[in-house]
Amino acid sequence: MAIRFRLPAPLLALLAVIPLLTVAHHARPAPYGDHLTVSRTAPARVPHAAPRLRTEGAAVRAHDPRTGALRWRYTRDGRRPLTSLHARGDVITLWDDGLVTATDGRTVRWHRALPAPGDWLPDHGGTGVLRLLGHGMLAVVTPYRIAAYRIADGDLRWGLPASDGCAFQPRRAVHHARTLVVAQPCPHAAWTAQLVALDDLGRIVPRRRPLGTEPRDEDGPGRGRPRIEHPNPEKVLAQPR
Known part of the structure; x- marks a missing residue:
């Protein structure tokens, strides 16, 4: 004699919904409109061999430097890349909506939004915005602020x-060597105030205190809030450590 088990109605309803939730999950648009397509015919990655970058219309394309074969193609819905550069195995890209992205050719690893890009990016473009600093740091230079990202x-x-x-x-x-010198035109200011010298620790001034995040006990070493430097460090100097 066969024994039949009858499932409660709420459980039956949940089982019916699970496939729909799975379909909805896969149908969600990619975050930030990202589409990274890796070529199946691309050769194996060669350590320290940076791909040759091409910006074609709405796409950033990476090609093998030896064979020219396509490694990967990266686009974002409705957006256009302005400039890209190589950085420690990653490709950093600035897009026309003011978003900065980093990809290693397998995944898009992070996104960072620039402040008020609509006020300056359409007129200035992306030339010179992305600048490499030493020790694995990236400087993003905008008219209003320079920010350094790891x-x-x-x-x-x-x-x-x-x-x-x-x-x-x-x-x-x-x-110049390991220093990035940025022009900052100022009316009625001395010429020394119109050139800003930077490295991975921040602005280079006498007896400076390095910038970077200040650790807090609850965050552990190397964590905390990023420091924002006074815009006139030649007038307000922090005490040496």
């Missing part, structure tokens, strides 16, 4: 606002 995880390490009535000019930034 390339490994996109963590904001420090920020430097422009002086009152002044603006940084990303196009007029140059590297």
